[in-house]
Amino acid sequence: MNIINAINIKKKFGNNIIFNNLNFEVKKGEVVTVVGPSGKGKSTLLRCLIGLENIDDGTIEIDGKTLVKDGIYVSSKKQSEILSEVGMVFQNYNLFPNLTVRQNLEIVKNDSDKINVLLKRFGLYDRQNAYPANISGGQKQRLAIIRAMMLNPKIIFFDEPTSALDKANRGEIVKLINELNAEKYTIVIVTHDKQFVDCLDSTIYDMT
Amino acid sequence: MKRKIFIFLSVFTLCFNFLFCGSCSAEDDYFVIGVDVNVPPMGFLGENGEVVGLDIDLANEVCKVMGKKLKIQPIDWDAKELELNTNKIDAIWNGMSYTPERDKNMSLTSAYMQNRQVLVVKKDANISNLDDLKQKNICGQKGSTGMMSLKNSDVGKNAKTITELDSMIDCLNEVKLGKSEATVVDEVVVRYYFTKNSLQNDFKILDEEIETEDYVIAVKKGNLELKDKIEQALKEVVENGRAGEIAKKWVGSNVITFSKAQGKESSSDNKNVNVFYELFQGLLVTLKLFSVCWIASIPLGLMLCFLRRIRFKLVKILIDFYIWVMRGTPLLLQIFFLFYGLPLMFPSLQINDRFFVGVIAFILNYAAYFAEIFRGGIKNVDKGQFESIKVLKIPKSKAIFRIIIPQMLRVCLPSICNESVALVKDTALIFSVGVIELLTTAKNIVNTSADILPYIIAAAIYLLICSLINLIFKVLENKLKFE
Numbered sequence: 018m019n020i021i022n023a024i025n026i027k028k029k030f031g032n033n034i035i036f037n038n039l040n041f042e043v044k045k046g047e048v049v050t051v052v053g054p055s056g057k058g059k060s061t062l063l064r065c066l067i068g069l070e071n072i073d074d075g076t077i078e079i080d081g082k083t084l085v086k087d088g089i090y091v092s093s094k095k096q097s098e099i100l101s102e103v104g105m106v107f108q109n110y111n112l113f114p115n116l117t118v119r120q121n122l123e124i125v126k127n128d129s130d131k132i133n134v135l136l137k138r139f140g141l142y143d144r145q146n147a148y149p150a151n152i153s154g155g156q157k158q159r160l161a162i163i164r165a166m167m168l169n170p171k172i173i174f175f176d177e178p179t180s181a182l183d184k185a186n187r188g189e190i191v192k193l194i195n196e197l198n199a200e201k202y203t204i205v206i207v208t209h210d211k212q213f214v215d216c217l218d219s220t221i222y223d224m225t
Numbered sequence: 226m227k228r229k230i231f232i233f234l235s236v237f238t239l240c241f242n243f244l245f246c247g248s249c250s251a252e253d254d255y256f257v258i259g260v261d262v263n264v265p266p267m268g269f270l271g272e273n274g275e276v277v278g279l280d281i282d283l284a285n286e287v288c289k290v291m292g293k294k295l296k297i298q299p300i301d302w303d304a305k306e307l308e309l310n311t312n313k314i315d316a317i318w319n320g321m322s323y324t325p326e327r328d329k330n331m332s333l334t335s336a337y338m339q340n341r342q343v344l345v346v347k348k349d350a351n352i353s354n355l356d357d358l359k360q361k362n363i364c365g366q367k368g369s370t371g372m373m374s375l376k377n378s379d380v381g382k383n384a385k386t387i388t389e390l391d392s393m394i395d396c397l398n399e400v401k402l403g404k405s406e407a408t409v410v411d412e413v414v415v416r417y418y419f420t421k422n423s424l425q426n427d428f429k430i431l432d433e434e435i436e437t438e439d440y441v442i443a444v445k446k447g448n449l450e451l452k453d454k455i456e457q458a459l460k461e462v463v464e465n466g467r468a469g470e471i472a473k474k475w476v477g478s479n480v481i482t483f484s485k486a487q488g489k490e491s492s493s494d495n496k497n498v499n500v501f502y503e504l505f506q507g508l509l510v511t512l513k514l515f516s517v518c519w520i521a522s523i524p525l526g527l528m529l530c531f532l533r534r535i536r537f538k539l540v541k542i543l544i545d546f547y548i549w550v551m552r553g554t555p556l557l558l559q560i561f562f563l564f565y566g567l568p569l570m571f572p573s574l575q576i577n578d579r580f581f582v583g584v585i586a587f588i589l590n591y592a593a594y595f596a597e598i599f600r601g602g603i604k605n606v607d608k609g610q611f612e613s614i615k616v617l618k619i620p621k622s623k624a625i626f627r628i629i630i631p632q633m634l635r636v637c638l639p640s641i642c643n644e645s646v647a648l649v650k651d652t653a654l655i656f657s658v659g660v661i662e663l664l665t666t667a668k669n670i671v672n673t674s675a676d677i678l679p680y681i682i683a684a685a686i687y688l689l690i691c692s693l694i695n696l697i698f699k700v701l702e703n704k705l706k707f708e
Contacts, residue, residue: 069612097618105616111609115631115707124627125617148707168618 018081020045020172020203021066026075027088028061035061039075041222043172048194048204050214053224059207060108062224063174066205068100079103080171104165108177110157112149118160119145125167135163155186162193173197175206179213191216256293258284259300259314266417266475267320267440268297279413279475280318283337283459286467290458304672306330309445316455320413322438330675332452336439337459338472338481341412342371344380344431347400352407355380355433361406364388364396371409374436381435393418401427409435416476425477439484459483500670500679507666508686514580514652514662515690518587519645525588526595530603531625533596544596551593557654560586564658583655591648598640602633635705642698646691663687 021043028035035058043049051059064070066077074088082099083091090096113121118141122132136142139159144152149160158178165173175194179187194217198204208214214221260268262276271277276297288295300308308314309331322340323333344363346352352361358380365372367389375381388405390396393415396408412430419425442459444451460483462468469479533544551559563586568575576582606629614624634641653664661669667683670676 067616069615100616101618103616107609107613109609111607111613113610113613113628115628115635115705124619124623150708164617 018045019043019078020080021205022076022078023062023066024076026065026072026077028058028065028070028072036224041066043203043205044220045171046198046201046203048198048217048219049206049222050217050219051205051207051222051224052209052211052214055209057224059209059224060176063105063176063205063207067103067105067174068096101168102170103172103174104168104170105174106158106161106165106176106178108180110149110161112157112160112164114149117146117148118152121149121160122164122167125164128167131167135166139163154181154183155189158182158186158190159193162197170202172203172205175204175208177208177210178206179208179210187213187216254294255296256284256288256291256316257296257298257314258316258318259298259305259308260317260319261302262299264320266413268318279417279471280320282471282474283462283468283481284318286462286471287455287458290461291454301672303669305443306675307672309443310675312445315444315451317443320440321443323441327441327443330673331443331446332448333441333443334452334456334459336441336482336484337463338413338440339484340438340440341434342374342409342436342438343412343415343434344407345397345400345410345415345428346407346431347403348427348429350406350429352431354431355435358407359383360385362386362388362404363407363409364390364399364405365409366390366393366396369393369409369411370436370438371411375409378435397424397428407431413476413480416478416480420475420477500674500682503666503670504663504679504682504686507661507663507683510580510655510660511649511652511663512690514584514587514655514660515649517584518591518652519648521584521588522591523595523641525592526597527599527630529592529596530599533600534603548593548596551590552597556586556590556651557657559590560654560657562586563589579658579660580655583658583660587648587651587655591644594644595641598637598644599633601640602637603629605636606632631705635702635707638698638702638705642695645694645698649690649694650687 019042021041023039023041025038025040027037027039039062041062051062053059061070065072066079068084071090072085072088076086077084079099080102084096084099085091091099113124116124119132119136122135133142136145139162141152141156141160141163144156149157152160158181162173178190178194182190191213194204194206206217206219260276260280262268262270264278266278267280268276268278276299281295281297285295298308298314300314305317309317317331320340321327323336327333344355344358352358361384363375363381363384363386365375365387372389375387381387388399390399393408393410396405396410397415397418399405400408412434415430419428442455444455459468463481463483468481472479472481529544529548533541535541560583564579564582610628610632614628619628652662655662656665663683663686667679670679
């Protein structure tokens with residue numbers, strides 16, 4: 018069963034058509050990497066699927082529920098409900114710089130036990146009172162991942178997860194993604210990093 | 226290069242000369258008198274907009290004798306001692322009464338005429354002296370010298386009622402209609418009014434006065450040479466009969482004589498002021514105004530800034546219009562509008578608490594500036610933050626207060642600090658609706674004492690407050706670094 022179903026979707030900015038009649042599907046529990054040269058709308062696709070951009074035509078279903086049918090969206094309350102199945106790790110993480118590591122999680126959901134477990138598991142427990150400006154790039158990414166997990170999504174999107182990392186951290190993110198996938202998370206990754214794709218056992222969706 | 230500097234300097238000197246020659250070369254030819262243009266018939270604005278009056282005519286004659294040209298300079302009456310001491314004017318000549326206090330601060334001439342506080346009754350009334358006024362109704366102008374002396378006199382104490390009205394004309398009407406038997410008025414003013422309107426046959430002025438003031442001319446303290454010159458010239462004008470003619474023209478009788486001036490200490494002039502205490506009182510008003518305005522206008526500005534981002538276009542248009550008006554017009558004008566303009570347009574909005582109206586004007590003005598600062602701040606918050614908030618479904622209010630505002634503040638802090646410092650200094654503008662704050666207090670003391678110290682103290686206090694604010698913001702900036 019497909020957890021994401023995008024059928025004939027169209028997106029344009031003004032007169033500039035980014036994609037048209039695009040079909041994209043993700044099976045439950047799968048790791049999908051979206052590849053292709055820049056400017057082809059890889060990130061835009063991800064943003065449409067998580068509701069940051071609205072598509073101009075087509076249908077999107079997430080976990081069996083219709084988000085938009087033939088270009089017509091369901092009510093914003095319903096959208097929000099459907100989209101809570103999806104978490105996202107942004108390219109530059111978009112952490113809240115004025116909140117400490119722990120507060121970055123508390124503001125999403127104030128669940129102290131869950132936060133403690135996740136912080137410990139991802140090696141951030143000692144840094145929980147530090148501000149994002151004072152932790153390393155890898156730590157920031159792990160915090161972004163934990164934050165995306167706070168709402169218990171079934172799917173996690175990664176936008177260019179390796180762009181800000183050095184080689185050593187790249188191995189780490191591969192390991193993390195495999196771990197998450199093993200926990201039944203469905204994962205969609207937008208990337209133009211071929212070596213990274215080679216390290217992953219993923220279904221490749223090429224947007225060239 | 227040297228040539229250029231030379232040309233620049235020549236042009237500069239030339240401009241400088243142009244700017245100042247007007248005032249410095251005239252000194253010897255002109256006799257400059259300072260007047261408050263609201264004292265009819267002594268000195269006031271005539272129909273053509275120039276200053277006319279008994280004193281002006283008299284001063285003209287005196288100038289002729291002294292061989293000078295008369296120049297009339299309207300001044301702030303409260304600053305008359307300062308005007309003299311800084312040689313901005315040569316003399317005060319404007320129906321000014323003698324008081325010992327003034328005698329102390331300036332050099333005064335002998336009295337050139339008397340102004341009496343007299344009682345006016347109907348021509349056919351059966352009243353001929355002050356004793357006849359026992360158990361009668363007497364009226365007078367609210368806050369006038371006459372009213373004050375009436376209340377302190379036996380006549381006032383024995384009167385049946387004393388009514389206070391808005392103007393002398395109201396008082397005369399009251400007498401004419403028989404509602405009051407007599408009214409207390411300024412003799413010179415009422416004579417001028419009678420002459421101008423031919424009312425001599427309707428009223429009579431009682432011979433006995435309840436108080437007399439001596440009109441004198443003042444020059445800079447210690448400038449006895451000029452004082453003697455004026456007295457000499459004035460004596461000549463009285464002796465050649467011109468003074469009498471002028472007096473007849475304005476008040477219908479010859480009131481100009483020469484005598485040694487005397488007068489009572491006026492209670493309001495002769496307060497023994499403690500400079501520091503007075504300045505402290507002013508400072509309290511300044512601080513109160515600043516803190517109330519600051520505490521109210523920042524949240525209001527924030528609110529406006531967020532309100533204009535909601536979906537209803539009309540709200541945004543209205544707020545933008547408001548900000549446009551507030552930032553595009555002088556704060557002083559806004560204060561005037563709120564205090565004087567609004568009650569004229571909507572009588573129900575008449576608010577007499579001056580401080581309150583002033584505070585409201587300040588808050589409305591500063592909120593507009595703060596809203597504009599915050600708008601810039603929001604623009605500076607990374608777009609990704611809003612995307613994170615959306616994707617993570619963080620409730621709006623929580624997102625605004627915990628994420629957006631703290632990040633905005635970090636960017637806005639220097640501008641907010643600037644605006645706060647400006648506010649401290651702008652508080653002085655509230656004097657325009659009659660609230661006495663630090664600067665006005667200092668000015669009042671300087672005006673009467675002609676001592677510059679209060680200005681220096683006030684400057685030091687402003688500097689101190691502003692430095693303190695700068696310091697607080699420096700600390701805040703460090704706190705909001707999020708590192």
